[in-house]
Amino acid sequence: MTTRTPRRVRRGNVIGSAGLYAATAVAALLFLVPFYLIVRNALSTDAEITGEEWRFFPTDVQWGNVTEPFDDPTVDFARSLWNSAVVGVAHTVGTLLVCSLAGYGLARIPYRHADKVFYAVLVTLMVPTAVTFVPSFVLVSSLGWVDSYRGLIIPGLFSGFTCFLFRQYFLGFPKELEEAARVDGLGHWGAYWRVVVPNSLNFFAAIATITFISGWNSFLWPLVIGQDPSAWTVQVALSSYMTNQTVNFHLIFMATAISILPLVCVFLFLQRWLVQGIAQTGIKG
């Protein structure tokens, strides 16, 4: 009796865990299908993609497809990639700078009305920015910022939620470190840059990764602002492929692959911070 029970349990465990692995593997395969399709279509000829028989892999891998989106006269793909890179980097750097300073001020600098200021920030959390895109467009267009980097970048920098996250983080930052800095004669500003920021790089990296991904992938605001094709980001360019008169399957899938590649790299290298950041904060920009 005493020996039989564990054995039965163990055998159940083996079957159970084989089943678990099988089910997880099937789910994983399904999750990878879209990636497979991008690669397959990007490296095939249109004749093969639209052919009678389904081909799992191109018979002749078309490496020449890589340059095709850049030679397409209808959409300036290179320009849109560049725009996305500029917007993505500026959005990330700007958001981090502005929101972290404010978060630190709210968390650590004594001021009589700090709580009232904090409430003014909290109130904005109730309204997701996407919902107010019409009002924002009205404002930005009257500033004359349509079709410009300013219009694409600046309105998105002031995220109440990111500020909130930084404040929460700084509330938990060990006070002793700052006090040591103050003893050494540093003011708030010096303590912040020389002590607080260097000791918070993990948190900054997590927020930066999330912010960059959401900036690169955002669509509604760039669509509204980018009225002229020269101001399109890569997402708007991809979207335009879907409504074009002529469809070059290999070209648009190559363009999609190129647009995803930087993020997959960011993702694979920074996954640790990303997972950590999401688990801590529960956000995806």
Add this chain to the structure above:
Amino acid sequence: MSTTTTREVTGPTPARPRRSLRAHSTLAFWLFTGPFLIGLLIFVYVPILWSAWLSFFEARFTVTPSEFVGFENYRTMLTDDEFMGSLVTFTVFAVIIVPTTWALSLALALAVNRLRFMRAFFRSVFFLPTAVSYVAASLIWKMSIFNGVRFGLANTVLGWFGADDTAWLASPDPPWYWLVIVTVRLWLQAGFYMILFLAALQNIPPELYEAAAIDGAKPGWQTFRHITLPQLRATSTAVVLLLLVAAYQAFDEFFNLLSKTTWGRPPLVELYYKALGDNQDYGAGSAGALILTLLICLVTLLQGRIMGFGRSEGAK
């Protein structure tokens, strides 16, 4: 990092501060928060207030209003079949997407959490779609998986079983387009919420399971039902509310998958065509934006009620 630490922001300083010191720290406060607050004022508060003002005026093709019309724009929007229809579309969408994403992400988290080896690999696979944009995913879904012609993946696979081609996105009846819309979002979101569930699962003290085993609870459904689920309640609530708010803002996949259709428009897509489409009716568009803002405020207030103020507590 502990987001729950509640140290007072404005605690009294131990020694009575000299006046100059206090002025110094007030200056520092505004120096740190000033840039952000000015931006918040200009780009968040001003647009909403301006819109509120604009919504009482006739304003077509211009953002400088011409004629005061009172609540006319609101009446137009609230009796507009398309605008009200978009709220119905959102409701249908939320009813489908919220439970399915919740269930799938929880199932993935439970599975990954039980794996002994290759855990990091599977976690990465499920998480990877988070890096892909809604536009790119819509493109894959529309052009390749659910392409209505023969060479679309779904039609190819169904064809192996002798089924005819289905035009997935061409018509609202039968509403196959929901299958496309829901699967694309499931694929993009599930891994993200899986991470939240995984973090929560790892926070459940193992002693609880040991105690349950001693009390004779069978591993599997019983422990899941009586230990795991109750322990995940805070995260579950947070996930449901995050999903709901995200569904409310759905734009990208509807806009791209159903481009130029008059059906299957959620609120933001409807608003986009109303305010920025051929009419450029900023008055009615502003009224619509404010109606949507008020509705989402109700949801977030409810959320605050359920979870206590501040999101991090539940989502931790």
